[in-house]
Amino acid sequence: MLQELPTLTPGQYNLVYNMFSFTVATMTAAFVFFVMARGNLAPKYRISMMVSALVVFIAGYHYFRIFNSWEGAYALNEAAGMYQPTGELFNDAYRYVDWLLTVPLLTVELVLVMGLPKEERGPLAAKLGFLAAAMIVLGYPGEVSGDASLFGTRGLWGFLSTIPFVWILYILFTQLGDTIQRQSNRVSTLLGNARLLLLATWGFYPIAYMIPMAFPESYPSAAPGTVVALQVGYTIADVLAKAGYGVLIYNIAKAKSEEEGFNVDEMAQPAAATA
Amino acid sequence: MLQELPTLTPGQYNLVYNMFSFTVATMTAAFVFFVMARGNLAPKYRISMMVSALVVFIAGYHYFRIFNSWEGAYALNEAAGMYQPTGELFNDAYRYVDWLLTVPLLTVELVLVMGLPKEERGPLAAKLGFLAAAMIVLGYPGEVSGDASLFGTRGLWGFLSTIPFVWILYILFTQLGDTIQRQSNRVSTLLGNARLLLLATWGFYPIAYMIPMAFPESYPSAAPGTVVALQVGYTIADVLAKAGYGVLIYNIAKAKSEEEGFNVDEMAQPAAATA
Numbered sequence: 001m002l003q004e005l006p007t008l009t010p011g012q013y014n015l016v017y018n019m020f021s022f023t024v025a026t027m028t029a030a031f032v033f034f035v036m037a038r039g040n041l042a043p044k045y046r047i048s049m050m051v052s053a054l055v056v057f058i059a060g061y062h063y064f065r066i067f068n069s070w071e072g073a074y075a076l077n078e079a080a081g082m083y084q085p086t087g088e089l090f091n092d093a094y095r096y097v098d099w100l101l102t103v104p105l106l107t108v109e110l111v112l113v114m115g116l117p118k119e120e121r122g123p124l125a126a127k128l129g130f131l132a133a134a135m136i137v138l139g140y141p142g143e144v145s146g147d148a149s150l151f152g153t154r155g156l157w158g159f160l161s162t163i164p165f166v167w168i169l170y171i172l173f174t175q176l177g178d179t180i181q182r183q184s185n186r187v188s189t190l191l192g193n194a195r196l197l198l199l200a201t202w203g204f205y206p207i208a209y210m211i212p213m214a215f216p217e218s219y220p221s222a223a224p225g226t227v228v229a230l231q232v233g234y235t236i237a238d239v240l241a242k243a244g245y246g247v248l249i250y251n252i253a254k255a256k257s258e259e260e261g262f263n264v265d266e267m268a269q270p271a272a273a274t275a
Numbered sequence: 276m277l278q279e280l281p282t283l284t285p286g287q288y289n290l291v292y293n294m295f296s297f298t299v300a301t302m303t304a305a306f307v308f309f310v311m312a313r314g315n316l317a318p319k320y321r322i323s324m325m326v327s328a329l330v331v332f333i334a335g336y337h338y339f340r341i342f343n344s345w346e347g348a349y350a351l352n353e354a355a356g357m358y359q360p361t362g363e364l365f366n367d368a369y370r371y372v373d374w375l376l377t378v379p380l381l382t383v384e385l386v387l388v389m390g391l392p393k394e395e396r397g398p399l400a401a402k403l404g405f406l407a408a409a410m411i412v413l414g415y416p417g418e419v420s421g422d423a424s425l426f427g428t429r430g431l432w433g434f435l436s437t438i439p440f441v442w443i444l445y446i447l448f449t450q451l452g453d454t455i456q457r458q459s460n461r462v463s464t465l466l467g468n469a470r471l472l473l474l475a476t477w478g479f480y481p482i483a484y485m486i487p488m489a490f491p492e493s494y495p496s497a498a499p500g501t502v503v504a505l506q507v508g509y510t511i512a513d514v515l516a517k518a519g520y521g522v523l524i525y526n527i528a529k530a531k532s533e534e535e536g537f538n539v540d541e542m543a544q545p546a547a548a549t550a
Contacts, residue, residue: 044540097297
């Protein structure tokens with residue numbers, strides 16, 4: 001984040017540039033889908049699509065900003081045939097602002113789609129949302145510190161941030177595990193997948209966080225390959241964790257709607273009742 | 276507002292920059308939520324979500340402008356490693372334009388969600404809206420005067436602006452107080468919270484207004500810390516008073532909808548009524 005940007009080849013620069021544009025397109029298209037897809041769901045599950053729509057809306061906005069920031073941070077040096085830093089900040093902090101808003105909402109999506117009784121749903125969503133926000137907030141000081149050591153500022157805040165992360169995993173695999181078991185086969189498989197997707201994509205962020213610890217000698221002037229790998233990695237993780245995850249949530253909500261007698265595929269006309 | 280901007284460290288400049296971007300994301304996402312969430316409410320309460328949506332739409336627009344204005348007002352001096360004023364105006368007046376539109380609407384939201392009889396609702400909303408607009412209009416001449424003294428232009432208009440503010444508080448805690456008491460326990464707690472949130476967030480603005488009176492010697496060239504604290508403070512107050520407050524209004528409207536037999540969670544299909 002406070003790293004000096006390295007000179008990049010056109011191939012490296014354009015890969016990141018195109019990934020950012022791809023993500024703007026994916027997030028905004030996912031937004032349109034989630035907004036429209038609400039009508040296919042039983043009314044009680046529509047709120048989960050609304051939250052999915054918010055997540056990709058917020059992410060689309062931030063990827064638009066990140067794209068512009070990347071464009072401003074580099075200029076082509078035609079003589080050298082390389083992209084060189086302009087001195088303008090590449091504001092990676094947009095990611096933290098984005099996560100602060102979206103990561104709590106991702107946990108809320110999962111709780112909303114389970115169809116828990118109201119008195120369980122609220123407290124559980126609040127607890128997971130709070131832990132997710134704490135995880136992001138605690139990671140931030142280490143990220144901006146410019147420190148790269150395991151036993152320094154970066155390591156300390158990274159460790160503190162891991163506590164709510166582990167706590168969330170604990171809730172997902174114990175308390176929510178029981179709830180998942182109680183669902184039908186089809187739904188419990190889908191819920192298990194959504195949980196695994198969270199685990200797999202969220203797992204990328206601590207790895208990215210630890211990269212400077214693994215290569216402290218290259219910090220704060222990062223190697224071109226590291227910068228490109230990080231940006232591409234974050235982007236793939238964000239697309240899967242937000243748009244892909246939202247589609248999974250849609251499938252779960254659709255399956256539960258059908259089990260509860262709301263089947264849009266069998267409706268003769270918009271307002272007709274199912275059998 | 277007519278202050279000369281101080282030189283800022285990259286950390287100070289970026290904190291304000293990221294807070295503005297965060298607020299654009301939050302306000303626009305809140306707009307999307309309020310528009311979609313209308314359908315979860317009984318028809319008579321949907322108007323309160325429409326007004327909430329207007330408020331965050333207007334605020335999102337203004338924060339977009341404020342963000343751009345902040346970006347234009349500063350440039351990185353690479354030799355010094357500091358952000359220096361470019362001489363371009365940082366147009367804080369966007370805030371007053373925003374408040375002139377949104378603050379009356381915030382009082383209207385509260386009246387609309389109470390479900391008062393029609394003949395009480397209109398006059399009360401008009402009275403509160405008028406007082407809120409008067410409060411903003413009367414504060415403005417003092418803010419732009421460039422004067423910093425308690426017994427000068429700033430103090431005079433500040434005092435005049437306080438009259439409608441106190442009047443609003445009087446109405447909220449007497450006339451509306453009785454109405455709040457008549458609601459169910461759950462709703463009256465939520466309404467009490469919304470009223471407290473208004474009081475707490477609105478309380479920030481007069482404090483910010485008085486800062487130049489407290490430190491007249493540093494006026495019109497403000498200290499960096501004061502500028503950063505003011506902008507961050509305004510931003511947090513706006514997010515809570517508009518997006519956060521709108522979510523509270525949604526919860527109140529949802530609770531009242533359910534009490535009156537409109538429960539979206541128990542609906543079998545889109546247009547069907549609950550039992």
